[in-house]
Amino acid sequence: MHSSPLAVTTSELTKSYGEGAGVFDLDIDIDQGTIVGFIGPSGSGKTTTVHLMTGVLEPDSGIVEVLGQRPIAFTSTTRARIGYMPQESILYPDLTLRENLNFAASLYGMPFRRKKALGQVIDFVQLEGAVDRLPRDASGGEKRRVMLASTLIHDPDLIFLDEPTAGIDPVLRRKFWDRFAELADAGKTLVVTTQYVGEAAYCDYVAVLAEGRILTLDTPEGLRRQAYGGPLVEMTFPSPPGSDDLISLEESVALSLDRVDRDRIRLVVEDEATAMPAIEAWAEQRRVEVEKTETYLPPFDDVFVELVSKLQNGEETDRVQ
DSSP, X not given: OOSSOEEEEEEEEEEXXXXXXXXXXXXXXXXXXXXXEEEOSTTSSHHHHHHHHHTSSOOSEEEEEETTBOGGGOOHHHHTTEEEEOSSOOOOTTSOHHHHHHHHHHHTTOOSOOHHHHXXXXXXXXXXXXXXXXXXXXXXXXXXXXXXXXXXXTOOSEEEEESTTTTOOHHHHHHHHHHHHHHHHTTOEEEEEESOGGGGGGOSEEEEEETTEEEEEEOHHHHHHHHHSSOEEEEEOSSOXXXXXXXXXXXXXXXXXXXXXXXXXXXXXXXXXXXHHHHHHHHHHHTOOOSEEEEEOOOHHHHHHHHHHHHHTTOOOOOOO
16 A cells, blocks of 8 residues: 555554453554455454544544544544444434435535535435435435435545445445445545445455454455465366376466366466466366366455454465555
């Protein structure tokens, strides 16, 4: 990281609730114009980390600076540059969803002539048919959407999103992430916690948390390499390959080899670009018929399980940062 000015920086940031709960010794730098995801099991410290960065909580020790200031001492100008969507609903029960959104806009000092901006953000979160309901008459997903709209309404530079896609259907969830990417391309910085491990693929960098500590921080591709030791290539055969052939393949091409089923194997290789022609040469030399050879991208749920298991067991990983 560090290719652009820092939006957030922490050093040995700690907040303890006792009995091992909290976050401990967090060191992370977040560049402007990037999407950084915090992923981990429930209770791993994701929300506490966001609370420390937004000034909701004061740390017990360590340093956190956001846009060059300590969160507990934010000026009004700095606060106006930040958007924060909490995990829990904070909508006013006696105001409609539209009125809640209007109220949020007024808090950020947006002028009364904001009808166009409101219409655009309502359209983005697909709330047209529900915007005049009271919160008690809205679904959980609709309430999450209006909270996201309230977070983005004032066009902030730094956006904290705590579980923004919880309760959102998969199609709209993907639309949200497409919009998040557009915001990052426009120079906005997004810090996102998520319960959907697969959403790591949409982030520029991913911090994996467990028991209040950052186990690793890397790009999505770097996390795959850490988890498996290298890129994965999957081969399918028209008939099961012989044991001698697989031993020869592993020795000549792969870092490791696993049989997925009778006719399919998966290789960990050093480099895909050199592995593919090497596999072709091996097949020709051994006179083995190969039906298909292709890059395999494991689901991030699998990557996460593999990675956390390795890191918590103290195994070495190939970190790319």
